[in-house]
Amino acid sequence: MEVHHHPKVEKKSFKEYFLEFLMIFLAVTLGFIAENIREYISDRGKEHVYMNSILGNVHTDSAMITESIEGLQFNKKAIDTLMQLIRSGGYKEKPQILYRLAYQTRGPQLFKYSNVTFEEMKSSGDFKLIRNKAVSNNIVQYDDFINTTIKELESRMLQTEKNQADQQTDILDDTVYPSVDSIIYHHALRSDFYKSGNSASLIRQDQQAQFLKLYNLLFERRVILDYYELQLGKLKELNKQLHASLKNGYNLSEE
Numbered sequence: 001m002e003v004h005h006h007p008k009v010e011k012k013s014f015k016e017y018f019l020e021f022l023m024i025f026l027a028v029t030l031g032f033i034a035e036n037i038r039e040y041i042s043d044r045g046k047e048h049v050y051m052n053s054i055l056g057n058v059h060t061d062s063a064m065i066t067e068s069i070e071g072l073q074f075n076k077k078a079i080d081t082l083m084q085l086i087r088s089g090g091y092k093e094k095p096q097i098l099y100r101l102a103y104q105t106r107g108p109q110l111f112k113y114s115n116v117t118f119e120e121m122k123s124s125g126d127f128k129l130i131r132n133k134a135v136s137n138n139i140v141q142y143d144d145f146i147n148t149t150i151k152e153l154e155s156r157m158l159q160t161e162k163n164q165a166d167q168q169t170d171i172l173d174d175t176v177y178p179s180v181d182s183i184i185y186h187h188a189l190r191s192d193f194y195k196s197g198n199s200a201s202l203i204r205q206d207q208q209a210q211f212l213k214l215y216n217l218l219f220e221r222r223v224i225l226d227y228y229e230l231q232l233g234k235l236k237e238l239n240k241q242l243h244a245s246l247k248n249g250y251n252l253s254e255e
Helices: 014-088 095-104 116-124 133-171 180-186 208-250
Strands: none
Touching (some): 014 208
């Protein structure tokens, strides 16, 4: 009878098992470390791109703040002149000036917030990539000031402008104005925009109470514009603060 012998299985020593475990552990650990390094480098690259983009947004905001303040100052001067014209009763003898100022005092230059990058970071969850806490705090403070104080004032400004426009519609005859194209492209308001001899029909003698109400609405609007300009001045300082924080915190240079 043939006897079958089982092959002898060589047993590994503890040292060999330990070496295999160590090699697997090192491979996994090194892979994990390499992935973390890759992710860290990627995050730092994205962070730098984001900060550079926000710096560009802040620069755009700075120009818009200056433009808005200049527009407000022009608008306030026109309102002051219109209020004086009503207070003195001069609108009766100078209806064309009245009509011109009634048009020019509307539509102030509101601040337009350049926040595309910040909104993208919030929606994607990448705002957490900002390691510099001073920078992230400045960004949040800047954004909050615009979305609360500035936007609230703009809403009130638009309402006072609407009140003025509604009252002027009750008093003035909008059909005497030239076309919008003529006003924009041909500066029609700088010259007589209605035929001579028609001025007497533009202002009625029984409108004194209506003009007094318009004066009060203009006064209310003037106060809001003053406060809006004051807050834009504060925004300008926050803009400078954020600008300096970005440049110093990330060693950025403007192209």
